[in-house]
Amino acid sequence: MALDFVGLDSLDEGEIRKLTSSSERFYSKAVRMSNDPRVIVHVKKMKTGGKRCKYSVHGRVEAPTLIASANFSDWDLTRTLNKTFEKIENEIEHKYRTEGKTGRVSFKHDLK
8 A cells, every 4th residue: 555644743643644544545546546556644633822723735646647635634634634545536537538538639740
């Protein structure tokens, strides 16, 4: 399983559990969408003076035929992860979309 995390040292145990469970669910979807993907999740926890912390998540999927990335930041870690993964899924679907596209034919001839 190629699931890599960056920035875990700033998170506590509960946040790491949320991160791993959400990422594993997304990884299972990424395996179905592309061949042999590598999922990289970069989490930043921004310190604030109050009780709450803002999270920034940058996700990237690297596969032999595809590179897709997205980021999102919010006050809730679970929402931030879900939005980031949703954006990546939409980008992958957009890159693989073939509905309505016909095979292109080139009419260029060698004119010499």
